[in-house]
Amino acid sequence: MKKRTQVDMIREALADRIVHGYLKPGDPLDETSLAAEFGVSRTPIREALRQLETNGLALSRPHRGAIVTNLSARQLTETFAVMAELEAFSARLCASVLKGGALGEFQALHDSGAEAARMNDIAAYRRHNERFHAAIYAGSGNGFLEETALAVRRRLAPFRNLQFEAFRRPEASHREHAAIVDAIIDGDGERAANAMRDHMLIVREVVDAVEHSPPLEA
Incomplete structure (x- = not known):
């Protein structure tokens, strides 16, 4: 798989889990565990999480990793x-x-x-x-x-x-x-x-x- 295809697949899979309630607001999106689950390096995971953040579904926290968006x-x-x-x-x-x-x-x-x-x-x-x-x-x-x-x-x-x-x-x-x-x-x-x-x-x-x-x- 090309990197771009990997990123798309991972982003869509995670977005589906969030949209359908399998991942809830505040749940962690750990790069290491996701990389192991999808069998890829952390690079496509990081890019997929960045795109989810752009779409408002994920929130990046400095030095603490990403979570499913949790609004005030x-x-x-x-x-x-x-x-x-x-x-x-x-x-x-x-x-x-x-x-x-x-x-x-x-x-x-x-x-x-x-x-x-x-x-x-x-x-x-x-x-x-x-x-x-x-x-x-x-x-x-x-x-x-x-x-x-x-x-x-x-x-x-x-x-x-x-x-x-x-x-x-x-x-x-x-x-x-x-x-x-x-x-x-x-x-x-x-x-x-x-x-x-x-x-x-x-x-x-x-x-x-x-x-x-x-x-x-x-």
Whole structure:
């Protein structure tokens, strides 16, 4: 493998772990152990971590190595506020853009998450949740909005994933999604935007509760 290919592969693998919650905010990204895992020298690991830092997924600490990005409470609140407005705008546009069969497909996508929510299958619901929000970005019909929302979402992914550690959170999330879906299908952009904004603010509150909850006893 060429060095560039190694860097791409390692960056994508680590980004996938972060985005899907296998690596959490504050988790160490140790160059030596990662080099051993991927069977490479520390050089491509260091470059992959640098690229993750550029993308906002990793944070380099002088003399202490890199960790998965861990934002301060203020930074998290500010970023979630921007994310909420991007999502609300996407939902508003989606309500006016989606027509005909696309509405049925959107409803089917939402319904496909019901079983994972009911079973509290966190891994499956995380995947469904990602597809659901991505469909709303795409459904806005605005390519730049979709690109921007995906970028901010990726930056917040480690924190958004924390919400599902709350008890029965998939069920609650699915109910919140239902209000968004109903508004979009009704073509009510304002209601869709408000429902999405409310959903995102709840996610922020749940993330904060999970971060500050005491660890469970074994």
